[in-house]
Every structure is written in C-alpha cells, then in structure tokens.
Amino acid sequence: MLWELFILFLKVGLISFGGGYAVITLIQRDIADKGWITAGHFQELVALAGMAPGSIATNTATLIGYSQMGIIGGIVSTIGIILPSLLIVILFTAFFLRMQSNNWVRSSFYGLRPIITGLIVYAAIHFGLGSTEASWLSWQSFGMLLICAASLIAVIRYKIHPFAVILLSAVGGIVLF
Amino acid sequence: MKAWKKEDIKVLLQLFTLFFKLGPSTFGGGYAMIAAIEREIVNKKAWLKPGEIGDMVSVAGSAPGGVAVNSAAFVGYKLAGVLGAVVAVFAITLPTFLIVLILSILGMLFQDVPKVQAALKGVHAAVVALIIVAAYKIGRASIMDIPTLLIACISVLLLLFTPLHSIYLILGGPVAGVAIIAVKKVLGLSAQTEKQVKDQQADLNYLEYYI
Numbered sequence: 001m002l003w004e005l006f007i008l009f010l011k012v013g014l015i016s017f018g019g020g021y022a023v024i025t026l027i028q029r030d031i032a033d034k035g036w037i038t039a040g041h042f043q044e045l046v047a048l049a050g051m052a053p054g055s056i057a058t059n060t061a062t063l064i065g066y067s068q069m070g071i072i073g074g075i076v077s078t079i080g081i082i083l084p085s086l087l088i089v090i091l092f093t094a095f096f097l098r099m100q101s102n103n104w105v106r107s108s109f110y111g112l113r114p115i116i117t118g119l120i121v122y123a124a125i126h127f128g129l130g131s132t133e134a135s136w137l138s139w140q141s142f143g144m145l146l147i148c149a150a151s152l153i154a155v156i157r158y159k160i161h162p163f164a165v166i167l168l169s170a171v172g173g174i175v176l177f
Numbered sequence: 178m179k180a181w182k183k184e185d186i187k188v189l190l191q192l193f194t195l196f197f198k199l200g201p202s203t204f205g206g207g208y209a210m211i212a213a214i215e216r217e218i219v220n221k222k223a224w225l226k227p228g229e230i231g232d233m234v235s236v237a238g239s240a241p242g243g244v245a246v247n248s249a250a251f252v253g254y255k256l257a258g259v260l261g262a263v264v265a266v267f268a269i270t271l272p273t274f275l276i277v278l279i280l281s282i283l284g285m286l287f288q289d290v291p292k293v294q295a296a297l298k299g300v301h302a303a304v305v306a307l308i309i310v311a312a313y314k315i316g317r318a319s320i321m322d323i324p325t326l327l328i329a330c331i332s333v334l335l336l337l338f339t340p341l342h343s344i345y346l347i348l349g350g351p352v353a354g355v356a357i358i359a360v361k362k363v364l365g366l367s368a369q370t371e372k373q374v375k376d377q378q379a380d381l382n383y384l385e386y387y388i
Contacts, residue, residue: 004231011344011352013217014241015343015344015347016241016242016243017239017241017347020294021307021308021311021312022218022346024308025336025343026344027344029343036354044284044297046301046304047297047301047304048277048280048284048297048300048301049193049277050275050298050304050307051274051279051280051291052277053201053272053273053276054200054201054243054245054266054270054272054273054274054276054277054337055243055245055246056304057271058244058246058270059273059277060245061240062274062278063277063281063354063377064282065244066277066278066315071278074274074277074278075274076353078270078274079351081239082181082240082242082246082266082270083243083244084208084241085240085241085243085247085250086246086250086262086263086266087235087253088240088241088242089236089240089242089247089250089251089252089261089262091263092239092240093232093250093251093254093255094237094254095208097265098294102356103370104355105333106181106370106371107351107354107355107358107359107370108299108350108354108355108356109239109351109354109356109371110325110349110354110357110370110371111325111328111349111350111351111353111354111355111356112350112351112354113315113318113319113350113351113358114319114320114325114326114328114332114350115327115328115329115332115346115347115349115350116315116319116350117312117315117319117320117329117331117332118329118331118332118333118336118346118353119269119336120308120311120312120315121312121329121333121347122332122336122337123312123339124305124308124309124312125333127301127304127305127308128305128308128309140298143298143302144298144301144302144305145302146302146307147299147302147303148302148303148306148309148347150324151302151303151305151306151307152248152309152310155306155307155310156310162307165303165306165307165309166300166303166304167375168301168303169299169300169302169303170296170297170299170300170303171296172297172299172302173295173296173298173300173302174292174295174299175296176295176296176299177265177295177298177299
C-alpha cells in the first residue's frame with residue numbers, strides 16, 4: 001500500500017505541469033479507479049488542502065496519504081509528488097535552460113498549455129458539481145452558489161487575498177448551513 | 178578543505194532557514210512567491226543576479242510541480258548543487274506538511290460537529306471559485322488562436338465523456354503543438370508560440386495562487 005501510494009504520486013508528480021489545480025483532475029481519476037476513498041471524501045480532503053498554505057496538489061497528496069496510512073503514508077505521498085519536480089528542475093537548470101529558445105520546446109508548450117487549461121476547467125466542473133448529494137433546488141446548493149459567486153467577485157474584482165476569501169467562506173458556511 | 182566544508186554547511190543552513198520561512202509566509206507561493214524570493218535572494222543576500230530570476234521563472238514554470246517548490250529547487254541547486262536543491266525543497270515543504278497534518282487531525286476530531294461541516298462546505302465553494310479563477314488566468318495565457326481553443330475544448334470534452342486518463346492528454350498536447358506549428362509554417366501563417374510579453378507580464382503581476 002505504501003509503495004502503491006508512492007508510485008501513484010510519483011506518476012502524478014511527473015506529469016503535474018501547470019502546478020496545483022490541474023493535478024486535482026489527475027489525482028481524482030486514479031483514486032476513483034483504485035477505490036481508496038469516496039468522491040465525497042476526496043472533495044472534503046481537497047477543501048481541507050485548500051485551507052493550508054502550499055500547493056494544493058502537494059497538500060492533497062499529503063492528506064490522501066495520511067488518510068490511508070497515517071503519518072508515514074503522508075510522508076511517502078508528499079515525497080512521491082515532489083521528487084519528480086526536484087529532479088526535473090535540477091536537470092532543466094543543468095542542461096535544459098539553453099534549450100528554452102528551441103522551437104520544438106516552444107511548440108510543445110504551445111500545445112501543452114491549452115491541455116492544462118482543459119484539466120483545470122474539468123477540475124472546476126467536477127469539483128463544483130460533484131458533491132451535491134442534495135437536489136439542485138436546495139438551500140444547500142443555493143448557499144454554495146452564493147459563496148462561490150461572492151468569492152469570485154472578491155478575488156477578481158476586489159483583488160482580496162485568496163486566503164482571506166477562504167476564511168470568509170468558512171464563516172459564510174457557518175452562517176448559511 | 179575543512180574550511181570549505183564548513184562554509185558549505187553554512188550555505189545549506191541558510192538555505193534551509195530562508196525557505197522554511199518563505200514556505201508558509203507566502204501562503205502557497207505560486208507566482209506571488211517569486212517577488213519574495215527576489216527580495217530575499219537578489220536584493221538582500223545577492224545569491225543570484227537579477228537576470229537569473231528570469232531563468233528561475235521559466236524553469237519553475239515549465240517543469241512539472243508547483244512554482245514555489247520548483248523555485249526553491251532552482252535556487253538551492255544554483256547555490257549548493259544537488260544537496261542544496263534537496264535542502265531547499267525539504268525546507269519549503271516541511272512547514273506546509275505540518276500544517277496540513279494538524280488541519281487533518283483537527284478535521285477528524287471535529288468531523289461530526291455540524292458547524293465544522295458547514296465551514297468546510299463554505300471553503301469548498303470558495304475553492305471552486307479559486308479553481309475557476311485559475312482556469313481563467315491560464316486560459317488567457319494559453320488560448321491565443323483557434324487551434325489552442327480547440328485543444329482546450331476537446332480536452333474538457335474528453336475528460337467529461339470518456340474514461341481517458343489525463344496522462345494521454347498531457348502527452349498528446351506537445352505532439353499536437355509541434356504538429357500545428359509545423360502545419361502553420363507550411364501554410365505560411367504566423368506561427369507564434371507565445372502571447373506577447375506584455376500580456377504575460379500582466380499575468381505575473383496578478384496574484385497567482387497555489388499554482
């Protein structure tokens with residue numbers, strides 16, 4: 001199990017281009033396939049991961065590892081997801097930097113970036129709709145929609161720091177639900 | 178030789194303290210963290226030259242993983258080789274790791290308190306909003322013509338309606354990119370692979386979070 005966790009997050013770490021949010025999609029598929037935790041629990045963990053500083057991907061890995069195998073599981077998963085970044089950054093810094101202006105590299109990123117966008121859009125759709133056990137026309141989903149819309153406006157229009165938005169949303173949740 | 182080693186350990190210790198401090202204080206790092214690194218490492222300590230920050234941004238942004246961790250690896254490697262990179266990454270990860278564990282333990286303790294559940298639901302909604310913001314920002318930087326728009330749409334549809342593993346998308350993206358640029362060149366169309374620098378700069382200044 002520990003080995004499985006390590007390998008899973010190693011793979012995720014290796015392809016986690018675009019950092020945090022795209023990875024939610026990557027992890028969610030694998031976790032669902034393995035049947036380790038339910039979709040609802042997964043979303044709870046991601047919400048929890050969003051409350052801590054640090055990349056949401058790494059935090060989610062830590063939480064999943066911890067929920068499966070305790071502290072050791074958390075450590076192993078965290079190392080698994082970070083190790084590829086560490087190695088690749090070292091390689092890039094040592095050799096690859098000169099290739100930045102290479103046309104093939106540029107073309108590759110030209111094609112890769114919209115894929116990352118797609119992964120994040122999917123994460124938003126999945127994460128936004130996924131957990132509504134309750135029916136659509138409930139107080140529950142209305143409240144979520146309200147908080148989501150308010151958060152969007154706060155971040156985009158008023159440039160409020162995301163962490164403040166998260167704290168305020170927690171308060172909003174306590175008041176509404 | 179001995180004196181040199183002592184110096185080496187000193188650098189490692191400095192790397193550790195610096196990134197240990199930066200980890201939680203920049204809250205997630207991302208691109209917001211680059212400004213903090215610049216302040217500490219270029220201005221205060223003169224460990225890197227100003228021009229190297231540009232290299233750091235491009236390496237950290239194009240390697241897989243979070244920008245914060247990648248930047249730490251870059252700075253650590255530049256200063257003290259592979260060991261430096263390991264120390265810097267360990268230092269930037271440790272505080273958040275501990276915070277996540279504490280949150281998780283608290284979460285389990287108060288799992289059945291209804292108001293804690295309510296607070297988490299609120300956070301869930303906020304995280305959805307943050308994901309939407311992230312999608313919008315990266316979309317603005319990456320969707321620059323019809324092919325890129327198509328790639329983004331197709332990848333969302335594939336994820337929604339097929340069980341295709343996202344790794345194939347990650348692998349397919351660069352292939353499609355190379356092919357499209359090649360075709361564009363043959364057709365004599367403008368084969369720009371990046372948006373104007375002005376746009377990217379604007380995106381950098383905009384507060385990025387968790388990316």
